[in-house]
Amino acid sequence: MRFNRMLLSVTLVVVALVIQVSVLARLHLPGAVPDLVLLTVLALALVYGHVGGALIGFGAGLLSDLAPPADHAAGRYALVLCVVGYLAGLARPENGRLKSATGPMAVVVAAAIGSTVLYAGVGALVGDTAARHVGLSSLLITATLYDLLLAPFVVPVLMALARRAENDPLSDGGPSAKTADVSSGWLSSGTGLRIGSQRGGLRVKAAKARVARAGRIKGVKRL
Missing domain, CATH: 1.10.1760.20 (Arp2/3 complex 21 kDa subunit ARPC3)
Structure with a gap:
């Protein structure tokens, strides 16, 4: 016991x-x-x-x-x-x-x-x-x-x-453990998606910047 x-x-x-x-x-x-x-x-x-x-x-x-x-x-x-x-x-x-x-x-x-x-x-x-x-x-x-x-x-x-x-909050599987599981799930499903979308947007912006920079360099060479 x-x-x-x-x-x-x-x-x-x-x-x-x-x-x-x-x-x-x-x-x-x-x-x-x-x-x-x-x-x-x-x-x-x-x-x-x-x-x-x-x-x-x-x-x-x-x-x-x-x-x-x-x-x-x-x-x-x-x-x-x-x-x-x-x-x-x-x-x-x-x-x-x-x-x-x-x-x-x-x-x-x-x-x-x-x-x-x-x-x-x-x-x-x-x-x-x-x-x-x-x-x-x-x-x-x-x-x-x-x-x-x-x-x-x-x-x-x-x-x-x-x-x-x-229902001891310090015991395994108690309310705190369930809250932690819910919190981690919420973070992975909510904040994780936002962070992922922000990273994806940064990657797209960086790619566009590289393309624009390469176009300017090629234009200089043509001149």
Whole structure:
């Protein structure tokens, strides 16, 4: 990943984690907690693709595992978000721009359900039965509802920031390179023709001057 991607991804993930732990988790909503970190991973994966989504998901999940008040084994949510980020990145369009909100909303629903089921499944493998006591169906419904309500205010903004970071004018093939190509093409097609026509006119004038000079010399010889 390029430096601008890494810097933006780390910043957004840290900000999302701080808001989730210090604000959203303290709302004491029924069922699940709105997962701002998951939405951040989804937004970046939809712009950077499956490889970037997997790396960002793993890093974001690992930070979530280590951030207090973590009550589960480290690496559990990192595995979940790594898989979710990889799968969400597969839904990325070729140009990185989505034509409608239907696609991102479908990705949010699938990610909310898939991450909850996968997190509960990994917990069951390591002996954590907290999801069973709370109720998996209640967690699925509330997680999907909260993430859907939060997604329109988070996903489009983060995707726009990620696309803006991708359009780095100092990178190869960026706007400056395109401007340079256009400028060079304009110079070759416009100024080059003018310069060529001026040179051609100078050549014609020089030829006429030589002919006139030769005529005068021949006239002198005839006299």
